[in-house]
Amino acid sequence: MSGEDNLLKLVEVEEPEEHDYLLQEQVGFILRKAHQRHVSIFAAHIGDLTPPQFAALAKLRDVGETSQNQLGTLIAMDAATVKGVIDRLKARGLVELSKHEGDKRRLLVNLTAEGRDAIERLIPLAREITRETLAPLSAKEIATFMKLLAKLA
Amino acid sequence: MSGEDNLLKLVEVEEPEEHDYLLQEQVGFILRKAHQRHVSIFAAHIGDLTPPQFAALAKLRDVGETSQNQLGTLIAMDAATVKGVIDRLKARGLVELSKHEGDKRRLLVNLTAEGRDAIERLIPLAREITRETLAPLSAKEIATFMKLLAKLA
């Protein structure tokens, strides 16, 4: 467990990491693929809402009325991005907008009754999506993975 | 430290997972954030090329000339998406296109001399990007994480 490893180390140390760069072994590439797979699983269960749209509704359910910018911060979305997401949810009657009294810059967002119904209805599906995404891992692996993934995010 | 906890457990066990759905603990959400962080690190090191563009060049370096579709498969990209990526690389003179003799459907893609120079020059930066993305983890954690992430992708 030690002699051979040390020998290898002595040899390899000569040329560190010259020509080999394998794209398919880089975190970024695999991270992108894992994300793709999740989005695909999401779409298979929840066809008429995207993950960002779902995130917005789910977070509004948690925190209630907030400003558009604040909501963006909570769901890790750029101001420009969150605007588009909220616009589409508004067009579908799932959220409603109002002006903040006292601060005329702020645009308040909240769930409509329909939006609240929708998110409550979708949450069980979201649990299943999480389950299916993590299905290749054992319970213990899931715990480990989530801990490490959280460190990276 | 124990009596109260046990009491709480006995109470909570009645309803398993009713109302609590925490977006910020779901794989999909954290996966998206981890991916965002990586793209940001990438942009900080390689400003004039996106991760998908880099992936296309890196893979062409590995496999040499291939069809556009085949390249898309190798770097996990939709036919429509890969077209846009290749178009932009071509506009910058990093790849060149040619017709496949024998199969008139296929569009062959290859690195130009300039493209080859670029990817060779960028690979050291890419190694640094990988390193920085994984910096929050120890060496042992990295090994574990990569193994589990690969299972999910």
Next chain:
DNA sequence: GGAAATTCATTCGTATGCAAATGATATCAA
């Protein structure tokens, strides 16, 4: 050999995602 199915590439439409610029409003500080 020829119809049916498959593959390759393109195009269109929609939805993130982010940088940068802009305008309106609020806050801070001299």
Next chain:
DNA sequence: TTGATATCATTTGCATACGAATGAATTTCC
């Protein structure tokens, strides 16, 4: 108080990402 800063939201431009439809060429299979 007012001038500098900061915050909130919007807009524009560019780059993925993917479903669906289309057309051209190839392969399959009876």
